[in-house]
Amino acid sequence: MKYLWRLLPISFIVLLSGCGVENLSALDPQGPVAEMQFSLIQLSLYIMIFVLVVVFAIYIFVIFKFRERPGDTHIPKQVHGNRTLEFIWTTIPILLLLMLAIPNVMDTFTLANVEVEQMEATEDGEEGTDYVRVQVTAHQFWWEFDYPDYEITAGQDMYIPTDTRIIIELLASDVQHSFWVPALAGKQDNVPGIQNDMWFEAPNEGVYMGKCTELCGPSHWLMDFKVIAVDPDTFETWATNMAEPPSHVTEPEETVAADGRTVFEQSCISCHAVGAEGGNIGPDLTNFGEREVIAGYLEYDMDNLEAWLRDTQEYKPGNEMPSFNAEAINDEEMEALLDYLDSLKVLEE
Structure with a gap:
């Protein structure tokens, strides 16, 4: 039993072999x-x-071949x-x-x-x-x-x-x-x-x-x-659509998304671009709604997106994106913003 600890490295290797990502x-x-x-x-x-x-x-x-044998005292050939x-x-x-x-x-x-x-x-x-x-x-x-x-x-x-x-x-x-x-x-x-x-x-x-x-x-x-x-x-x-985004990306007709576009222009556009408009301090968001993850690793859904926007340092310490609490963006504005961001798709309408 006292030597079982030697099996620990092998156990860790077997365990980590199942931690791969597709x-x-x-x-x-x-x-x-x-x-x-x-x-x-x-x-x-x-x-x-x-x-x-x-x-x-x-x-x-x-x-x-050269192991010591009983009674064998000769020196092997050098x-x-x-x-x-x-x-x-x-x-x-x-x-x-x-x-x-x-x-x-x-x-x-x-x-x-x-x-x-x-x-x-x-x-x-x-x-x-x-x-x-x-x-x-x-x-x-x-x-x-x-x-x-x-x-x-x-x-x-x-x-x-x-x-x-x-x-x-x-x-x-x-x-x-x-x-x-x-x-x-x-x-x-x-x-x-x-x-x-x-x-x-x-x-x-x-x-x-x-x-x-x-x-x-x-x-x-x-x-x-x-x-x-x-x-x-x-x-x-x-x-082509990234260069000239569809109208629903830059000028959404649906009321909630249109309100979200207004919130985006007030809070986000100085850092993030959609189409030809916006800054380049942060990632381009023209096709944000087609992503599978948020902030590089969070599963894409509205709950995670809101959590990320509310407290970016909690999910990615040291990043330069500001957080938006309820005073900066209230719940109604946040809902509209999320709807707009989710509508940003250039390969499907």
Whole structure:
């Protein structure tokens, strides 16, 4: 019983293995970049397993072959200075390291060759059809996605077309962050004053979870985002409607939502944009009603949205968004504001 504590690490590993989030794993690669990186993981794993098996086999063989036996006092043959053995155990590690180094170096140059890939994509067809360029700016503690070729900005949710090269330009507005969508590509840092580049493709439609992986403040662990891959036609519709939102987004006819628009203009528009109107201090809200989460991680429903607006520091400590108590926005105004925010959808009316 006294040795059972040694099983605790294994128990924790088994327990944590069930804590994964869908599409937040590098072990389920989607697209050429993730598959390339996964193949390197597999290669490293196979080489390590090979080394482990060989070393343990030699270890067990030596234990049994040269174990002390009753009455046996002879000294085993000494191999110190044996050039053949020294050549073997020097050459084999070199070969194994080369097996790791060559594909790693080749894939590193392939992944880093963003400009060439962009030029090749442009030569294949019209700009904006064979590749999409996205400037990803990290803030404490949210994400901004600019599409320069479409002249639109999105917040928290990054929409991309499937089977299209996505060229990512990574920036940071305050401290260092790190962009990671494990199912699509490895992580890359967002560094203030420096632009890092990367690219990936999503072959299948779906929602791919992303996270910040650089400690950036008290709410670092809540700095999640989504990459939403849709078919190219749906993406073009989304981009068009983000640039010129439907009338129900900017001028709602329904009475409660219209009142909510007024509250929004009085309390929120200086920081958040809807369509062409508003500030850029906080995330763009043009398609807010299509999100699945609030503040990056809260389940999307009106109760959570009101709770977030009433006390933002409770749910995301250290963020710069002010809270709106009953004196700032009364219950009737809050209900109208929630109705308006929920109506902000560009892909469905």
